Amino acid sequence: MSERTDKARPRVLVLGGGFGGIGAAQKLGKSAVDVVLVDKHDYHTFQPLLYQVATGLLEQPAVGHPIRDLFHGQDNARLHKDRVAAIDLDKREVQFAELGSVGYDYLVLGLGAEVNFFGVEGAAEHSFPLYTLADAVRLKNQVLRLWEAADKDPALIDDGALNIVVVGGGPTGVETAGALAELYSGNFRKDFPDIDEAAARITLVEAGPEIFSMFKPELRNYAVEALTKRGVEVTTGEVVESITPQRVKLKSGQELRAHTLVWGAGLQGNALVQSLGLDLERGNRIAVDAELRLPSHPEVLVVGDVAAITDSKTQQVLPQLGSVALQSGEHAGETIARLAEGKEPKPFKYRDKxxxxxxxxxxxxxxxxxxxxxxxxxxxxxxxxxxxxxxxxxxxxxxxxxxxxxxxxxxxxxxxxxxxx
Ligand SMILES: Cc1cc2nc3c(=O)[nH]c(=O)nc-3n(C[C@H](O)[C@H](O)[C@H](O)COP(=O)(O)OP(=O)(O)OC[C@H]3O[C@@H](n4cnc5c(N)ncnc54)[C@H](O)[C@@H]3O)c2cc1C
Structure with missing residues (x-):
């Protein structure tokens, strides 16, 4: 990496341009530090709206924003599109695919999460997760391709080409199933007048006894009603056992004919964290102290989905949400700014929205x-x-x-x- 930084100033290396990484880097705008932010993409992905890209409501640029744009006014920040290959906490160095080795004084770890297929046979190969912008475009193209094909060859409809199984009754699964149902009934009904809309089924499969387990019963019931009204079949207490390109097998023995399976069933912290030699919490997340630092390496701050942050109010680990990532990232930036000025850091307090x-x-x-x-x-x-x-x-x-x-x-x-x- 070219040496752009003034060696007298601490270098803050920010890994990941998600809500967490960007929040941290932006809060350092007025500090006497040099910020280097690296992401494998040149854009920030707004994950909460990915399902709207997958169903043709939003175009890609509404959900993927150039990271460089966000730092035009910040002179102390440099951005790179590169992939983190390895992190050496003891040497305070990060190895990148192209930049090579980059040292740091402070590290912000905001690499996010990745899909967890829980070892389900065929899931990694044949399912459609919804975690990246590329995933959203891939799902949209698959659905459009199948409707075009079925319009030419109605035999495909009987084989389940237009059926979609969405796995996971959390927000990702429910939002996606609802939006797909509206795409089917609101748009495809008119786009493909020769296809009987009733022949295209959308099934939401949840392993637990109810969908939206994080919500109160009245909201769960409301969600089931709202999905059913849109034509989504909600199946609970069923576990997906295996997936092939055209069939989904459930543990109960039932086989669903569906050429598309959307995987919204779970996440785990970025695989890179497994190589750090740290004790990880459930779902590969890194436990941090009250200031969001790694207890064994206090110059490392961990933010967003990859962090297991205990809420000081409830003593519960905070969920993997955009607001948690943004607030924790901003707090990490403020903490580094304080440390660089020789001040004591303050504990993180989450403002629940x-x-x-x-x-x-x-x-x-x-x-x-x-x-x-x-x-x-x-x-x-x-x-x-x-x-x-x-x-x-x-x-x-x-x-x-x-x-x-x-x-x-x-x-x-x-x-x-x-x-x-
Ligand atoms: C489908 C979906 C819907 C959601 N809906 C909501 C919602 O409605 N409300 C809400 O609050 N939250 C929602 N979330 C959660 C929210 O989007 C995440 O909690 C948030 O994006 C986490 O931010 P982050 O900065 O920790 O990680 P991310 O946003 O995932 O950012 C991590 C960054 O690290 C980069 N990266 C990863 N590995 C490497 C590597 N090896 N090298 C270089 N760069 C790398 C990635 O490219 C990425 O830009 C949703 C998530 C999903 C997937």
Whole structure:
């Protein structure tokens, strides 16, 4: 890596340009440090809206934003698109695929999570996870391709080509199933007048006794009703055993004909953390102290999905959410700024904005910290407000509002096109 930094100033190496990494790097804008942020992509991915890309509601640039854009006004920051290959905590060095070895004074670890297939046979090879922008585009292209094919060859419909199984009754699975159902009934019904809409089934499969286990029973029931109203079949207490390109086998012995299986069943911390020799919490997450530092290496701060952060109020590990990632990243940046000035760090305090998810147009659920709940249109407004605030720039916010308003008024999903590469 070219030597751009003033050696008298501490170098802060930020790994990952997600909510966590960007929050940390931006909070260091006025500090006497040099910030180097590295991500394997040249864009920041807004994961909460990936399902809207997969279902043609939003275009890719509304969900993937150039990371460099976010630092135009920050003179002490340098950005690189590169892949982290290894981290040596004792030597305070990170090995990158192209940059080679880069040393640091402070390290912010914000590498996020990755999909956990739980060893289900065929899941890694044949399923469609929804974790990256590439995943969202791949799912959209698969669905569009199958409808075009079935329109030409109706025998494919009997074989289940248009059926989709969505695995996982958490927010990712529910949001995706709801949006796919609206794409089917709102758009494809008119796009493909010769295909009987009733012949295309969307099934949500959840291993536990209920979907949305993190919500109160009234919100869970509401979600089941909202999905059912949209034509989604909700199956609980069923575990997916194996997946082939055209069939999904459940542990109960039932076999579902479906050429698309969306995997929304679980995440685990980035695989790189397994090589660090640390004791990891459930799901490969790194436990941190109250200031978000690694107890064994206090110059390393861990933020976002890869961190197991214990909430000082509830003593529970915080969920893998955008607001947790952003707030923990910002806190890490502030902590490094304080340390660089010789000040003591402060403990992290999470400001809970509530747990929320949207099921479809006009249907959402919100559960606030004190237990207050909202559902329906008011919950959707709250969901949109919180998620707009998380979007990185005003331009992204404006674009999302225009697209959401357009889709709400016209039911159009104008991004439902497949572009050959
Ligand atoms: C489908 C989906 C829906 C969601 N919906 C919501 C929601 O509605 N509300 C909400 O609050 N949260 C939601 N979340 C969770 C939220 O998006 C995450 O908690 C948040 O993105 C975590 O931020 P992060 O910075 O920790 O990690 P990430 O955003 O994952 O960023 C990690 C970054 O590290 C980079 N990286 C990884 N490995 C390497 C490597 N080896 N080398 C270089 N770079 C690397 C990645 O490219 C990525 O940019 C959702 C998540 C998903 C997947």
């Amino acid at each position: 509530g747990t929320m998810a949207t099921i479809g147009r006009g249907s959402a659920v919100v559960q606030m910290l004190g237990g207050r709940t909202m559902k329906g249109k008011s919950a959707q407004v709250a969901w949109a407000t919180v998620h707009l605030a998380l979007l990185p720039t005003n331009e992204n916010r404006a674009k999302a509002v225009v697209d959401w308003a357009g889709a709400g008024l016209t039911h159009q999903r104008s991004a439902r096109i497949s572009v050959e590469t």
